[in-house]
Amino acid sequence: MAESTSLDHRTSDGGGATLRPGRVLTLACLAHGMIVIDTSIVHVAIPAIRESLRASLPTMQFVVTSYVVVIAGLMLAGSAAVKRYGAVPMFRLGVVLFGVTSALCGLAPDGAVLVAMRAAQGLGAVLVMPATLVMLTDTYRDPGQRAKAVSIWSMVAGSPVAFGPTLGGALVESVGWRSIFLINVPIALTVLWLSARHMPRHEQPAHREPQDIPGQLLSVVFLGGLALALAEGQDLGWTRPLPVAAAVIALIAFAVFVARQRSYAHPMIPGELFRAPGFRGYVTVGLLLFVGYNGLMFTLSVFLQQARGYDPVTVGLCFLASALPITFMPLLAGRFGTKLGPRTVLGAGIALSLLGGVLLAVIGSHAPLGTCAGLVFIGLGFGLMTVPQITLTMAAAPAHHSAIASGLMSAGRSTGSLIGVALLAGLPAATSITAPAVALVAVYVLMALAAVVGGRALPAETG
Secondary structure, eight states: OTTOOOOSTTOBOTTOOBOOHHHHHHHHHHHHHHHHHTTTTTGGGHHHHHHHHTOOHHHHHHHHHHHHHHHHHHHHHHHHHHHHHOHHHHHHHHHHHHHHHHHHHHTOSSHHHHHHHHHHHHHHHHHHHHHHHHHHHHHOOSHHHHHHHHHHHHHHHHHHHHHHHHHHHHHHHHTOTTHHHHTHHHHHHHHHHHHHHHSOSOOOOSOOOOOOHHHHHHHHHHHHHHHHHHHHHHHHOTTSHHHHHHHHHHHHHHHHHHHHHHHOSSOSSOHHHHHSTTHHHHHHHHHHHHHHHHHHHHHHHHHHHHTSOOOHHHHHHHHHHHHHHHHHHHHHHHHHHHHHOHHHHHHHHHHHHHHHHHHIIIIITTOHHHHHHHHHHHHHHHHHHHHHHHHHHHHHSOGGGHHHHHHHHHHHHHHHHHHHHHHHTTSOOSSOSHHHHHHHHHHHHHHHHHHHHHHHHSOGGGO
C-alpha cells in the first residue's frame, strides 16, 4: 500500500538488523506521549509565563489555543504527507520539528515569539500523530496483537493528559516554566537515536498519486477556521468579529472543499474511504467521545471552584477519579477486545459513561461523593472506548488509505475537544452541574447511535 511502513518482524533495515514490533511500539508511544502532554502541561504554567514575559491575558490564551488550532487545522494535510512520503520519514521530520520548536519555546523572549513557536510545535505534531498509528497498523498485522499494541499506545498517550498538569506544576515550582518545553528536547533526541537504530533508513512508497494541493489548503482553512471560531468564541464572545469571521470563512471553505472532493480525480479524502462500511460511524464516535469528556472537564472545574469553593489542587485530586481509569483501562480494553470483540467493549464503555452522566445529572450537584462516582464511571467508560474506537475505525478503512483514515480520526478528536468546551461551557455551571451533565448524557446517547450505525455497517468478522 502507498503509505505502508512495512515494519513487521520479518523486515530488515539497510544494515541487516531485524526490526522488532516492540521497539516500533516503544518509539510510537514515546513520540506520541511527548506530543499529547503539551496539550495540558501548559495550563498550570500560564501565571508564571505571564509574569515572566509580562504578557497580556489574550496572549496567554493564544499560547494555549494556537497549538490545538494548528493540530486541528493541519491534521489532514499532515496525514496526506504521511501517505505520500511514507510514515517513517514523516515521523522523523515531525520529531525534529517538535524538538526544535520546543527548544525555541523554552527560550522565547516574549509572548509573541512563544505563541509563534507554540503554533510551530503543532506542525511537528500533525506529522507525528498520524505516522505513529500508521506504523502500528502496518507493524501489527494480526488483529489481536494490533489491539494489544493500540491499547498500550492509548494508555501512554492518555497518561500525559491525566497527569500533565501535575508534572507541569512540579517542573514550574522546582525549575521554572521554561522547563516544561525544554524537557521535550532530550526526549526528541532519544526518539531520533532509537529510530535510527531500529527503524528503516529508507522508505519509498510504492506509488504516489497526484497531490490535491487545493483540497489540502481548503481543509486547512475549514478546520483551522472552525477551531479558531470555537476557541476564540468561548473566550471573546460568539458575536465578536474574530470568531464570526472565522466561522463564515470555515463554512465557505467547507462548501468548496466538498464540491472539489466530488469532482477531482484524486481527492484528498477518497470517496472509497467515506463509503467504507462503518467508517463514518466510528469516526463520529471518536468525535463525540471527546466532545463529552473535554466539555465536562471544563465545566466541572468551574462548578467545583465556584459552587464548592475547592482550590485548584483539590480540583485536580477530584479529577483523578476519572484520570486514573482513563490511564489504565485501555490495557484491559485490549484484552477484553481479543476475547469479546471490539464492538462489545465499545458498547460496555458507552454504557458505563452513560451511567456516569446520569449520576452527575441526578446527584452530582448535591453530593461530592456523587460527583466522584459519576467521574469514576465516565473515566471507566472513556478508558474502555478509546482502544476499540481506534481499532474499529482503522479496520473499517481500506488498508491503502490508513494514513488519511488516521488523520480524519485525529482531526475529529481534536475538533471534538474544542466543540465540547465551546458548547458545554455555555451552559450554567456556577451553582449546579445538572445542565452540563444532561447535555453530556445526550452526547453519549448520540454516541451510542453512531456506534450502532457503525456496527451494522461493518462486516461481522471485524468485531
